[in-house]
Amino acid sequence: MTLKTFAFLAAMMAATAAGMAHAEERRITVDAIGTVQVAPDMATITLGVTNQDAEASVAMKATSDAVAQVLSRLTDMGIEDRDVQTRDLSLSPVWSNRNQQNGEPPEITGFVASNRVFVRVRDLSQLGQIMDAVIQDGANDFGGLSFGLQDTKPIEVQARAKAVGEATSKAEQLAQAANVTLGPVQSISERTGGVRPMAEMRAFSVADTGGVPVAGGEITVSVSVSMEFEISE
Structure with missing residues (x-):
């Protein structure tokens, strides 16, 4: 066997092994959104x-x-x-x-x-x-x-935690339904949903001095995450 032939066979075996390893990977991917409603400031x-x-x-x-x-x-x-x-x-x-x-x-x-x-x-x-x-x-x-909100970061922290918790709960439910064991997180990504008014408004006290009446209501801060979990043997 020539050196060139040996190198070719080695490359083929490595590619085959990598393909088999990839094929054996089993994952659960879930998306979730965490939202927090707060009064505006x-x-x-x-x-x-x-x-x-x-x-x-x-x-x-x-x-x-x-x-x-x-x-x-x-x-x-x-x-x-x-x-x-x-x-x-x-x-x-x-x-x-x-x-x-x-x-x-x-x-x-x-x-x-x-x-x-x-x-x-x-x-x-x-x-x-x-x-x-x-x-x-x-x-x-x-x-x-x-x-x-003047500072959305503290609320985004809460929304992010809720999103991760919701995604983890979804993954656990899917694993249980499929009769498999949920493994560790393999990847996670997020997207901030921003701040938007809530449709359900709440009365906001302006003042008792006769200003223009307004309603502040609530706003919602949302963060969405995508998480990928390994399926353990």
């Missing part, structure tokens, strides 16, 4: 001011003055600079005769100026009062309100 609102006037400069000045007053009020109420950000600033013409069929050309008859800001409220007990105050100061454009 932060809110984000998008608010702004919109004004229309025949003169562009007048519309923009009225909007800018009102926004400056809103920002000053937010500062007075304890909102930090890092929690306020301009979202968009726009100035658009108002057209007349744009869709007319009489042949007359369209004409600009005015301008609309808009300035919207993103505000993060870390003290939810002030949320209703803040919304009420900025409306009084000229805010006439609200783009949304959402609740969240």
Whole structure:
């Protein structure tokens, strides 16, 4: 037998052995999701001011003055600079005769100026009062309100533990149903599901000072895992 033939046979035997070993591997793979519901401790609102006037400069000045007053009020109420950000600033013409069929050309008859800001409220007990105050100061454009958590990591730890426990329980049930013995974990991976509002809302006390009524409800933090267990002999 030549050296080349011997090397070829050795490679074939190694490949066959590896294939048999792989074929003998028996695994149980399960997926699970762990969720934790908690009350929010932060809110984000998008608010702004919109004004229309025949003169562009007048519309923009009225909007800018009102926004400056809103920002000053937010500062007075304890909102930090890092929690306020301009979202968009726009100035658009108002057209007349744009869709007319009489042949007359369209004409600009005015301008609309808009300035919207993103505000993060870390003290939810002030949320209703803040919304009420900025409306009084000229805010006439609200783009949304959402609740969240300032730090999701502790809740994610709980959700992760629940997901692993659920996956392990599923694997044990499958092993018992198949009349096999569940072995050690061979691999595990996770995917964070993020934070989302719960459909079932819970009343949230704003204040007794007459602010805009809001409901904080609950939010859910979820983590999904995929685990692979060995089947022992």
